[in-house]
Amino acid sequence: MPGLDHIRAALWLVAATLAATGVFALWPGLDLAVSALFYTPGAGFPMSGDPLVEGLRNFIWDLSIGAVLLSAVALILAAIRRPVPGFGARKAGFVFLLYLLGPILAVNAGLKQHWGRARPADISEFGGAASFTPPWLPADQCVSNCSFVSGEGSAATALALTFLVLAPVVRRQVPGWAFRLYAAAGVILPAIGIALRVTTGRHFLSDTVFAMLLVLALALVLHRLILATGRG
Numbered sequence: 001m002p003g004l005d006h007i008r009a010a011l012w013l014v015a016a017t018l019a020a021t022g023v024f025a026l027w028p029g030l031d032l033a034v035s036a037l038f039y040t041p042g043a044g045f046p047m048s049g050d051p052l053v054e055g056l057r058n059f060i061w062d063l064s065i066g067a068v069l070l071s072a073v074a075l076i077l078a079a080i081r082r083p084v085p086g087f088g089a090r091k092a093g094f095v096f097l098l099y100l101l102g103p104i105l106a107v108n109a110g111l112k113q114h115w116g117r118a119r120p121a122d123i124s125e126f127g128g129a130a131s132f133t134p135p136w137l138p139a140d141q142c143v144s145n146c147s148f149v150s151g152e153g154s155a156a157t158a159l160a161l162t163f164l165v166l167a168p169v170v171r172r173q174v175p176g177w178a179f180r181l182y183a184a185a186g187v188i189l190p191a192i193g194i195a196l197r198v199t200t201g202r203h204f205l206s207d208t209v210f211a212m213l214l215v216l217a218l219a220l221v222l223h224r225l226i227l228a229t230g231r232g
Helices: 006-026 030-036 051-079 089-114 151-173 176-199 205-227
Strands: none
Touching: 006 030, 006 205, 030 205, 051 089, 051 151, 051 176, 089 151, 089 205, 151 176, 151 205, 176 205
């Protein structure tokens, strides 16, 4: 993310957040309409039981776990003056804090535990017992590990940014065709991870949209504080 204009990026994020809030406020049925595309009466959300889908989901989730572990190891090596070439303390710290403050704390320990929005598969429109609630209002339809916002959606967004942070060093180490595969994976795999949360009835579209916006906002702050002030 070299040469990033933080003020302009912040304005774009604010505009995107306001636009998303406006869309889901004006068309509250959008979440239901999108989830209904993947719902079969009497069968629920068929993709949720597909072993190939579940295997792909777990693979993408494992990539995020690997990113956290890689950044932690890189931080330790930097602390003992043996930094990983191209992935020093600043880049490793950015990735580690992005996951820690975003998917782990703000999302899984914060919003998902207290917002109370039921998941699509748990609401009455899709065979459950809970009531549908809009994304912008706290609810009482879920006790813990609720739908808003998407934990795996936020982790997938952080994963895409990790691919981006590591891109310069990967580009120097691999041939052009391999880097193109790397770049494609950095876009496609996180996108699939986010989409699967909707298609399997685990999250509404708005859960994933606001998860992405939250992580992008956090990444912008961390970039300004960590990566924009030095190298490594």
